[in-house]
Amino acid sequence: MNVEKHTKNMYNKFGREYQRTREERHKSRVYNEFLEVPCMVKAVGNIKGKKLLDVGCGAGVHIKHYISKGAKCCGIDLSQTMIEMAKQNCPNVKFKVGSMTKLPYKNSSFDIVTASLSIDYIKDLIPILKEISRVLKKGGVFYYSNESPIASAREVYEDKNFKIVGIGKFVDKKTGKQIALGRGWDERLAEWEMVPGMLMKTYNKTFRTQLKNLRKAGFELIDFIDCKPTPAFKKYDSKAYEVFSKFPLFSIYVSQKK
Numbered sequence: 696m697n698v699e700k701h702t703k704n705m706y707n708k709f710g711r712e713y714q715r716t717r718e719e720r721h722k723s724r725v726y727n728e729f730l731e732v733p734c735m736v737k738a739v740g741n742i743k744g745k746k747l748l749d750v751g752c753g754a755g756v757h758i759k760h761y762i763s764k765g766a767k768c769c770g771i772d773l774s775q776t777m778i779e780m781a782k783q784n785c786p787n788v789k790f791k792v793g794s795m796t797k798l799p800y801k802n803s804s805f806d807i808v809t810a811s812l813s814i815d816y817i818k819d820l821i822p823i824l825k826e827i828s829r830v831l832k833k834g835g836v837f838y839y840s841n842e843s844p845i846a847s848a849r850e851v852y853e854d855k856n857f858k859i860v861g862i863g864k865f866v867d868k869k870t871g872k873q874i875a876l877g878r879g880w881d882e883r884l885a886e887w888e889m890v891p892g893m894l895m896k897t898y899n900k901t902f903r904t905q906l907k908n909l910r911k912a913g914f915e916l917i918d919f920i921d922c923k924p925t926p927a928f929k930k931y932d933s934k935a936y937e938v939f940s941k942f943p944l945f946s947i948y949v950s951q952k953k
């Protein structure tokens with residue numbers, strides 16, 4: 696089964712559980728509400744009166760913020776389940792079920808396109824970026840977030856005393872044993888569990904690939920942001936706050952259509 700079909704099935708089957716985990720803010724590994732969401736909402740800035748498309752919009756979490764900032768929004772997502780939740784969250788927005796590989800919108804329709812943590816499911820970025828460029832007006836801005844290549848390079852080590860999720864050299868002072876951790880900044884298909892049973896397949900990409908692809912698709916990178924945790928995160932989970940204050944879990948690329 697190809698990755699797009701697999702992704703669609705996973706979000707259709709587990710989408711509600713995934714969203715519930717995020718919204719109820721269980722002690723989980725899903726920290727979007729404290730990291731990516733506030734960072735992306737801040738990055739888009741003043742969008743009053745702008746036409747905005749959110750690609751891979753999920754349950755419409757971001758669109759709800761964009762509407763409150765005065766943008767006129769549309770959303771598209773691969774998963775029917777996610778779109779059902781989005782329609783409940785944002786009743787006056789036009790949502791579509793569909794893939795970002797073929798956007799059902801006219802050329803030059805939007806001032807802004809956003810994609811929060813949705814392009815990691817795509818192997819070859821260039822056709823997607825060209826499709827996004829097509830629906831953007833000239834000078835329009837594309838904001839996308841994904842897992843930082845630094846975070847993706849982490850590797851897990853476990854022995855009877857320690858569990859390390861890290862990059863670098865670790866030395867056992869008692870035995871002198873050295874462990875080198877990290878997967879490198881390589882391109883690869885990562886397989887991981889989002890919530891129990893929800894097995895995801897995402898593509899890790901180097902900074903270089905992403906910058907090269909943006910340029911090839913006619914974009915100019917105008918900003919790059921590492922998502923820092925909000926103060927609310929500290930109250931929720933001070934240990935996770937400390938970890939994600941030290942390295943970026945998510946990054947945002949801001950590019951302009953030339």
Ligand SMILES: C[S@@+](CC[C@H](N)C(=O)[O-])C[C@H]1O[C@@H](n2cnc3c(N)ncnc32)[C@H](O)[C@@H]1O
Nearest residue numbers: 706751752753772773774777794795811813816
């Ligand atoms: C991690 S969720 C993020 C949802 C939302 N953007 C958010 O941050 O709350 C990734 C979303 O991307 C969607 N997605 C993945 N591949 C897609 C594709 N080819 N076209 C449209 N949506 C896609 C999934 O269905 C899922 O809802």
